Amino acid sequence: MFINNFDPVAFEFLTFEIRWYSLSYIAGIVLAWIYIKKFILKETEYSKYIDDFISYVIIGVIIGGRLGYVIFYNFEYYISNPLEILMIWTGGMSFHGGVLGVIISTYLFCKKNKLSTFYFLDLISLSAPIGIFLGRIANFINSELYGTRTDFFLAVIFEKVDTVSRHPSQLYEAFFEGIILFILLNLIYKKYINHKPGVLSALFLIFYSVFRFIIEFTREPDAHLGLVFMELSQGQVMSILFFVLGLIILKIKNA
Numbered sequence: 313m314f315i316n317n318f319d320p321v322a323f324e325f326l327t328f329e330i331r332w333y334s335l336s337y338i339a340g341i342v343l344a345w346i347y348i349k350k351f352i353l354k355e356t357e358y359s360k361y362i363d364d365f366i367s368y369v370i371i372g373v374i375i376g377g378r379l380g381y382v383i384f385y386n387f388e389y390y391i392s393n394p395l396e397i398l399m400i401w402t403g404g405m406s407f408h409g410g411v412l413g414v415i416i417s418t419y420l421f422c423k424k425n426k427l428s429t430f431y432f433l434d435l436i437s438l439s440a441p442i443g444i445f446l447g448r449i450a451n452f453i454n455s456e457l458y459g460t461r462t463d464f465f466l467a468v469i470f471e472k473v474d475t476v477s478r479h480p481s482q483l484y485e486a487f488f489e490g491i492i493l494f495i496l497l498n499l500i501y502k503k504y505i506n507h508k509p510g511v512l513s514a515l516f517l518i519f520y521s522v523f524r525f526i527i528e529f530t531r532e533p534d535a536h537l538g539l540v541f542m543e544l545s546q547g548q549v550m551s552i553l554f555f556v557l558g559l560i561i562l563k564i565k566n567a
Contacts, residue, residue, distance in 0.1 A: 377413060380409010386536065438497055
């Protein structure tokens with residue numbers, strides 16, 4: 313059985329710590345930017361916008377991810393400690409909040425440049441699994457968002473948590489929400505190159521939500537939340553909402 317005792321700090325410089333979680337965000341954004349620019353857009357009419365667009369995406373991810381965590385996962389705590397909302401280095405980011413942040417930032421960018429919002433959201437959908445994969449690996453290194461107790465042969469003991477064998481739910485998510493989602497969306501993109509803008513965005517929401525909903529059954533609920541509705545976790549409730557949103561977009565775009 314694998315024992316997870318990784319150090320969440322990648323390296324230190326004087327008194328400054330560089331953590332794997334921060335590096336995963338940076339690497340995910342950089343690799344997504346390279347993938348979009350070099351392999352998807354190449355030298356098209358849209359390639360000149362990508363550098364500025366990524367700046368909007370970064371702001372959307374950070375603000376949306378943080379506010380999403382504050383609102384969806386720990387509102388009572390942060391409403392009593394509002395200054396800690398700004399302390400993103402202490403942890404606490406919501407994927408669903410990050411998605412909403414990216415949607416808003418993409419809309420603002422495209423409105424400013426008179427471009428198709430869904431076209432650029434599709435670009436993000438094709439590359440986002442790269443960042444999701446790296447983020448989940450960082451969660452595993454940090455021994456956070458760990459799984460429930462199990463005797464499954466892939467079980468891991470998170471030494472920083474306890475001595476119980478648990479599902480490595482972070483790795484399940486890295487595989488399905490990262491690798492499998494990336495392959496699925498990019499195969500669809502290459503096979504149906506003339507798809508309507510927005511279809512890939514809808515499929516991203518649908519596939520991600522299905523994977524996340526199922527894998528959440530192997531993940532330990534947040535201690536301060538527990539199961540919030542009909543024996544479902546907050547992540548599962550959010551996944552249902554985003555799944556429905558994906559279906560609505562898909563229906564509109566295929567109408």
